[in-house]
Amino acid sequence: xxxxxxxxxxxxxxxxxxxxxxxxxxxxxxxxxxxxxxxxxxxxxxxxxxxxxxxxxxxxxxxxxxxxxxxxxxxxxxxxxxxxxxxxxxxxxxxxxxxxxxxxxxxxxxxxxxxxxxxxxxxxxxxxxxxxxxxxxxxxxxxxxxxxxxxxxxxxxxxxxxxxxxxxxxxxxxxxxxxxxxxxxxxxxxxxxxxxxxxxxxxxxxxxxxxxxxxxxxxxxxxxxxxxxxxxxxxxxxxxxxxxxxxxxxxxxxxxxxxxxxxxxxxxxxxxxxxx
Amino acid sequence: xxxxxxxxxxxxxxxxxxxxxxxxxxxxxxxxxxxxxxxxxxxxxxxxxxxxxxxxxxxxxxxxxxxxxxxxxxxxxxxxxxxxxxxxxxxxxxxxxxxxxxxxxxxxxxxxxxxxxxxxxxxxxxxxxxxxxxxxxxxxxxxxxxxxxxxxxxxxxxxxxxxxxxxxxxxxxxxxxxxxxxxxxxxxxxxxxxxxxxxxxxxxxxxxxxxxxxxxxxxxxxxxxxxxxxxxxxxxxxxxxxxxxxxxxxxxxxxxxxxxxxxxxxxxxx
Amino acid sequence: xxxxxxxxxxxxxxxxxxxxxxxxxxxxxxxxxxxxxxxxxxxxxxxxxxxxxxxxxxxxxxxxxxxxxxxxxxxxxxxxxxxxxxxxxxxxxxxxxxxxxxxxxxxxxxxxxxxxxxxxxxxxxxxxxxxxxxxxxxxxxxxxxxxxxxxxxxxxxxxxxxxxxxxxxxxxxxxxxxxxxxxxxxxxxxxxxxxxxxxxxxxxxxxxxxxxxxxxxxxxxxxxxxxxxxxxxxxxxxxxxxxxxxxxxxxxxxxxxxx
Numbered sequence: 001x002x003x004x005x006x007x008x009x010x011x012x013x014x015x016x017x018x019x020x021x022x023x024x025x026x027x028x029x030x031x032x033x034x035x036x037x038x039x040x041x042x043x044x045x046x047x048x049x050x051x052x053x054x055x056x057x058x059x060x061x062x063x064x065x066x067x068x069x070x071x072x073x074x075x076x077x078x079x080x081x082x083x084x085x086x087x088x089x090x091x092x093x094x095x096x097x098x099x100x101x102x103x104x105x106x107x108x109x110x111x112x113x114x115x116x117x118x119x120x121x122x123x124x125x126x127x128x129x130x131x132x133x134x135x136x137x138x139x140x141x142x143x144x145x146x147x148x149x150x151x152x153x154x155x156x157x158x159x160x161x162x163x164x165x166x167x168x169x170x171x172x173x174x175x176x177x178x179x180x181x182x183x184x185x186x187x188x189x190x191x192x193x194x195x196x197x198x199x200x201x202x203x204x205x206x207x208x209x210x211x212x213x214x215x216x217x218x219x220x221x222x223x224x225x226x227x228x229x230x231x232x233x234x235x236x237x238x239x240x241x242x243x244x245x246x247x248x249x250x251x252x253x254x255x256x257x258x259x260x261x262x263x264x265x266x267x268x269x270x271x272x273x274x275x276x
Numbered sequence: 277x278x279x280x281x282x283x284x285x286x287x288x289x290x291x292x293x294x295x296x297x298x299x300x301x302x303x304x305x306x307x308x309x310x311x312x313x314x315x316x317x318x319x320x321x322x323x324x325x326x327x328x329x330x331x332x333x334x335x336x337x338x339x340x341x342x343x344x345x346x347x348x349x350x351x352x353x354x355x356x357x358x359x360x361x362x363x364x365x366x367x368x369x370x371x372x373x374x375x376x377x378x379x380x381x382x383x384x385x386x387x388x389x390x391x392x393x394x395x396x397x398x399x400x401x402x403x404x405x406x407x408x409x410x411x412x413x414x415x416x417x418x419x420x421x422x423x424x425x426x427x428x429x430x431x432x433x434x435x436x437x438x439x440x441x442x443x444x445x446x447x448x449x450x451x452x453x454x455x456x457x458x459x460x461x462x463x464x465x466x467x468x469x470x471x472x473x474x475x476x477x478x479x480x481x482x483x484x485x486x487x488x489x490x491x492x493x494x495x496x497x498x499x500x501x502x503x504x505x506x507x508x509x510x511x512x513x514x515x516x517x518x519x520x521x522x523x524x525x526x527x528x529x530x531x532x533x534x535x536x537x538x539x540x541x542x543x544x545x546x
Numbered sequence: 547x548x549x550x551x552x553x554x555x556x557x558x559x560x561x562x563x564x565x566x567x568x569x570x571x572x573x574x575x576x577x578x579x580x581x582x583x584x585x586x587x588x589x590x591x592x593x594x595x596x597x598x599x600x601x602x603x604x605x606x607x608x609x610x611x612x613x614x615x616x617x618x619x620x621x622x623x624x625x626x627x628x629x630x631x632x633x634x635x636x637x638x639x640x641x642x643x644x645x646x647x648x649x650x651x652x653x654x655x656x657x658x659x660x661x662x663x664x665x666x667x668x669x670x671x672x673x674x675x676x677x678x679x680x681x682x683x684x685x686x687x688x689x690x691x692x693x694x695x696x697x698x699x700x701x702x703x704x705x706x707x708x709x710x711x712x713x714x715x716x717x718x719x720x721x722x723x724x725x726x727x728x729x730x731x732x733x734x735x736x737x738x739x740x741x742x743x744x745x746x747x748x749x750x751x752x753x754x755x756x757x758x759x760x761x762x763x764x765x766x767x768x769x770x771x772x773x774x775x776x777x778x779x780x781x782x783x784x785x786x787x788x789x790x791x792x793x794x795x796x797x798x799x800x801x802x803x804x805x
Contacts, residue, residue, distance in 0.1 A: 014377030022381060036403075044399045109294040117526060129514060132321045132506060167640040170608055175657045175705070176628045185653065189644050204386065211391045212487060216503075223391065230395055243396060247388040254386075267644050267685040 023049055043236045052244055055237035062234050072225065072241050076249065079222040082138065083210035086145020090206070091199060093146065094153030101154075102161045102187065103179075118151055127213050141213040141221075145206040152205075153198035160194025161187045196261040203253035211246060222246055323512040331516040339520060346498040347524065349413065350485040353420025354477060360421070361428025362470070368429070369436035369462070379433045385426040390484050393419045394491040412494040419488040424477040431473035435466025468543070471536045478532055482525050498524070555619055555709065555741045556582040556605060562613035563600055563767075573766040574600045577614070580760060580769065582743065584619075584708075587735060589744045589752035589759045591798065597767025598745045599713055605743060606632055606711050618709070626709075630658060633702030633740075635712040639694035641686040647673065647697050648682040654705045672700035675734060692723035699731070703738065710735075710742045717746070725783065728754055732781060753794050754781065763803040771801035 030048045033039055043051075056069040066074065101108040130140045164187055172182050214223020222242055229239035262268060305311045307324050315322065332339060364382060368375025397415040405411040439461065447457045486499025495504065498521045505514035563575040575597040582588050590598040603609040604616060607623035618626035626632065641650050651669040660668070673679055676696040686694055695715060702710055716724045732755065735742060746752050752759050756775050763770040775794060777785055785791050 010373075014374055015380045016377075018374075018377045018381045039403050045403065046396075046400070106290075106294060109291045110298045111295075112291075113295045114298075116529075117522070129321075129502070129506060129511070129518060132511060133315065133317055165638075165640060167636045167638065168642075170606075170636075171634060171640060172657070173608065174606060174627060174632050174634045175654045176630070177657045181657050185657065186642070189642070192644070204388075208390060212490075215391065215490070226391065226395070239395070243392040246392045250388050251384050254384075265644060267646070267687065270646075270685045271687040 041236075043240075047237065047240055052237055052240045055235065056241055062238065068235075068238055068241055072222075072238065072245055075220055075222045075225045075242075076245055078220050079207070079210050079214065080249065082141045082221070083145045083206040086142040086210065087149045087203060087206040089142065090146035090149025090202065091153045094150040094198065095157055095195065097150070097154045098157035098161065098191070099183065099188075101158050108158075115151060115155060118147075127209075127216060131213070131216055137213065137217045137219060141210050144213055145209045148205040148209050149202040152201040153195065156194045156198030156201075157191050160191030163194070164190045192265065193261070196257060199260075200254055200257045203257050204250040207246070207250050207253055321511050323515055327512055328515045328519055331512055332520070335513070335516065339516070342496055342498050342501050342517070343520060343524065345413075345496045346482075346485050346489070346521075349416045349420055349488070349497070350481045350528075353417045353485065354424050354474075354481040356417070357421035357424025357481070358428045358470075358474065358477065361425040361473070362432045362466075364425070364429040365432035365436055365466075366458075368433050372437065375433070379430055382426050382429045385422065386430075390419060390423060390487050391491075393422060394488040397488070398491060398493060408494050412492040412496075416485060416488040416492055416497075420481045420484045423480055423484045427477045427480065428470070428473045431469045431476075432466055435469030436462050439465055467539065471532075471540070474532055474536075475529075478528055479525060482521070482528070486521060553584045554581050555584040555586070556580070556616070556743070558605075558614065558616045560614035561601070561604060561611045561616060563597065563604065563609065564612045575604075575611075575767040578769045579614075580772075582741060582758075584741055585739050587742045587744065587755060587757045589746055589756040590762060591746055591749060591752045591759055592762035592767075592802070593747060593764060595767070596762040596764040598747075598762050600767065601762070602711055602713055602743060602745050605709075606634060630654075630705050631708045633705060633707035633710045635695075635698050635702045635710065635715045637714040637717055639686070639691075639698040641694055641697055641701075643686050646683050646685050647678065647689070650686065650697055651701045651704050654701060658705065668704055669700075672704045675703070675737070676700045677730065690723075692719055692727060695719065695727065696730075699734070703734070703740075708741060710740045712742065712744045714745055714747070716751070717748070724751070729783070731755070732779075736780065749795055749798050750786070753791065753798060754786065759798055761798060761801040770803045771798075773798050773801060 026046070026049050030042070030046050033042045033045045034048075036042075039045055056072075059067060062068050062071060097111065101111055127140070127144055130143060131137060134140045134143065168186055168190070169182075172186055177185070210221070211223040211226070214221035215227050217224075222245070226239065226242050228234065229236070229242060302311070303325065305314075306322075307326060309319065309324070312319055312322055319327075361382075364378070368378050394415075397418045398412070401411040401415040401418070404414065443461055443465075444457070447461055452460065485497070486502070489497035489499035490503055492500070498517050501517045502514050502521070505511070505517065558578060558580045561575060561578040561580075563573075565572045565574055578597075578601060590601055592598045600609065604611050605618075605623065607627040616623055618631060621629075642653065645653065648666065648669050651672055652665045655665040655668065670679075670682065673682055676699055678693060678696055678700070681689065681693065686697065689697070698715070716727055719727065728751065744752070744755060753775055759773040759775060760769055761771040761773060762768065773794070777790070777794075
């Protein structure tokens with residue numbers, strides 16, 4: 001048992017080492033870029049990672065009122081809130097649709113091919129047209145985040161409900177359980193791990209969507225700031241800071257879903273504790 | 277014909293008929309202008325299908341040019357991204373102790389927003405070539421490639437490591453070399469996982485291609501055309517490109533499913 | 547044996563079952579007539595494809611026979627199901643991995659609307675009976691296969707059914723675990739006085755456990771013999787080494803037709 005724990009620790013160590021290696025490679029390339037004679041502005045190609053960090057914690061203001069990290073964080077917060085709104089709406093609709101599809105063959109038959117098609121349609125490419133529909137940049141950001149969230153959640157949850165063994169259905173039937181009990185006691189709890197698989201896929205997508213829609217119109221948000229920094233309105237390091245922060249937010253949103261899943265499924269915790 | 281058989285054929289028939297009815301209803305509502313009323317839009321922002329169709333017909337040459345640019349970026353990026361991803365998976369599966377951690381890191385890249393990658397690649401390629409055509413193509417392809425690497429490496433790693441119990445031991449009893457084990461056991465075992473990865477990365481590659489076009493130096497590609505036409509309020513033309521991008525996604529996906537069904541013909545997969 | 551209850555619990559006459567129709571028609575069972583007494587331990591034995599599981603599913607109201615009649619203490623199988631007369635145990639334990647052991651056993655009571663206090667009390671009583679008193683707070687993933695199947699039995703019994711329907715419940719377990727569960731099942735049966743219908747392909751298992759063995763043969767599925775087993779109860783493992791036991795196993799084996 002101690003061995004298993006040791007093994008788990010060592011795999012965390014390996015991931016950590018890989019992450020370090022990633023940054024090491026980054027720095028090496030940055031050195032090479034810096035020393036290359038043909039590259040005139042190295043900070044546009046690949047700056048040192050530590051320089052990005054340094055800019056983040058630099059006390060100097062860059063637009064008169066805010067320091068770099070204050071400005072990025074201000075915009076990141078707005079982006080996060082918008083994508084969270086879209087994410088929650090999309091996840092709820094996806095979950096409800098999965099239940100409807102499992103309840104009714106007709107709804108399932110109608111919706112399934114269109115769900116397949118939605119997956120193949122480049123929704124992000126449709127961001128501009130949605131903006132022209134709603135006329136309001138804020139609601140189109142939320143809608144796009146919702147559409148991107150909705151599909152993985154709906155299909156994964158439905159797959160979870162359909163993966164429930166025949167015997168569990170027979171068991172419920174032998175207890176003369178009604179539809180409501182079948183869903184609340186068996187199908188919905190059984191689909192929770194699948195539901196979270198969907199959430200893990202769509203959480204970073206919702207953030208991507210929100211940033212992308214930002215770039216279509218000015219205002220506040222990480223994407224807007226990204227466009228501005230690319231146009232040279234402020235130091236190039238702000239752009240890099242945005243790249244790093246948005247990557248970090250995407251990864252964190254994925255990890256957060258995993259933590260949330262662990263928090264609500266007590267049996268996993270108990271089983272892990274037992275294995276240790 | 278008896279009742280049960282009738283039931284069976286109705287079962288399969290209805291899964292075509294129901295969605296078809298739904299599609300026709302939406303189409304008729306769209307063409308008849310009812311959709312515009314429901315969505316509170318004018319015929320300018322949401323033109324009728326017949327008008328979109330006539331625009332596609334009138335601009336075939338231009339649309340084809342842009343379509344070609346997008347398809348090349350998406351497919352070349354998908355191909356190289358998947359190959360690199362598979363290569364990473366092979367190395368990781370060979371040295372599992374270090375490999376699993378590397379795969380975890382690769383999966384983290386899945387969560388990096390594409391929008392952040394596109395400008396980075398644009399800058400990176402500026403110094404590689406003086407040809408705008410080539411370097412903007414390269415930048416876009418690189419983004420698509422990076423997006424596809426993660427999905428393939430994670431799935432292929434599973435395909436190369438989740439083997440049937442004792443199948444590796446069986447190979448050992450034949451004193452098979454590393455390459456033979458790979459050819460006879462690992463490669464065939466990983467094929468279903470490769471298709472799983474492709475089903476995710478194919479739509480992903482098209483989306484990434486469209487999005488990177490927004491940021492690229494050269495004004496070409498379906499995605500860029502959608503955006504340019506919206507900015508200039510040419511909504512009908514934008515819709516024509518949107519329809520084309522949907523068709524592209526659907527056609528490529530169906531092609532992938534066909535290839536998959538041929539390759540997997542003799543396997544029963546759950 | 548004269549003290550045995552003679553009241554009929556399950557009465558089947560001329561049961562037939564066909565799946566599909568037209569060219570793909572499969573006859574799973576033809577004219578099975580059987581009468582199972584209250585409190586009797588009856589095994590349905592046969593090779594795969596003999597229809598033993600189909601017959602169990604007909605009793606459980608999971609299938610409707612295409613011909614013949616069946617009644618449970620005079621009422622339909624559907625009514626018996628609605629009255630909670632059946633406890634089902636499957637080949638796999640079919641536990642709910644997100645519920646701990648007590649909650650798994652409480653599940654049928656929750657569905658029947660039994661109040662919380664009584665649920666807990668009855669679940670703990672069942673846990674004690676199957677010998678898992680200290681494992682109420684464990685999750686199924688933490689238990690061995692044999693323990694999981696004990697939970698399955700406890701869950702089946704907690705609703706106090708009249709009939710326990712068991713579909714190859716021990717076939718996935720190792721021999722040592724299975725033998726212990728045999729003895730435990732017989733103890734539970736003696737204490738609760740249930741009617742048990744037990745499906746298996748293991749002849750020795752059926753001889754050790756049953757009062758009556760129904761031998762089913764395939765192609766088409768039919769009842770080819772009913773063998774009474776009248777070894778004294780309570781039975782202990784030792785009887786397996788007696789010549790009577792061996793000859794009973796042989797008698798059952800030779801009743802199969804067309805295998």
